[in-house]
């Protein structure tokens with residue numbers, strides 16, 4: 208009888224094997240054009256853990272898909288202000304610091320930031336700015352800020368991010384309004400400005416705004432700094448300008464949703480990405496500002512001299528959680544785009 212029992216136990220272990228295999232995967236939901244496939248392949252090669260990777264192009268898309276597919280994602284990559292929203296809504300799990308031994312590589316200036324003051328839920332992945340790219344072979348006038356970009360003479364020569372919060376905030380900056388004071392009165396002031404700007408845009412693209420510039424379809428863009436850095440690497444005629452009126456500085460983070468089913472694997476992947484040589488691969492492919500100072504030490508002087516990746520100065524401001532006003536921004540831009 209004892210023998211039969213132990214046989215049954217061993218059989219049960221065998222039957223349970225697929226469950227062990229199922230734990231050997233991790234579902235990453237990240238920004239498009241941001242996580243090199245070779246990083247994920249390197250992790251799988253070393254650990255045997257399969258990485259399923261889905262992408263999004265805006266924080267709003269991340270939030271809605273995460274709510275709809277709760278449990279489907281183990282790591283997400285929100286921007287700082289969206290992480291703030293997720294922490295408030297209890298959508299993020301506290302991180303186990305003991306499993307994140309490489310956290311020490313993140314620079315002190317990127318720790319204890321306003322979106323996660325105790326570094327309880329988030330790990331900085333990449334930081335960057337939103338600025339203007341000018342094809343200086345074509346555009347000879349000085350472009351210093353948003354009002355220089357959105358001029359009738361540039362109609363159909365512009366690409367901008369397809370990001371409602373960004374677009375409305377550019378109008379706030381141009382009007383001298385604080386970026387995070389999204390009141391009904393301020394939105395009413397921004398509305399005619401955004402309406403006139405939208406009419407001039409040829410391409411709205413958050414995934415790869417560089418493409419329209421590279422193809423020569425447009426001459427000026429308002430884009431993520433990493434996109435601008437790639438353009439500058441391609442051709443020095445693509446100059447990056449941080450708008451004088453103010454520019455958005457973001458920190459995109461890695462975090463684990465409370466609903467994640469593979470939290471241990473998620474910690475392993477985050478810790479892997481925090482390795483200097485792995486974080487360097489991210490910079491090589493997507494040259495944003497790397498908050499991993501140990502990785503930065505591995506970059507070439509040319510990489511560090513890229514003015515879009517590592518800008519010298521600027522009037523930089525972070526976005527904050529603005530609660531329900533985010534929906535008002537979406538409504539405003541959706542209305543104006545459909546009226547266009």
Ligand code: SPD
Nearest residue numbers: 238239240241286431457
């Ligand atoms: N393709 C990667 C883009 C990353 C942009 N993150 C910043 C978003 C701020 N709204």
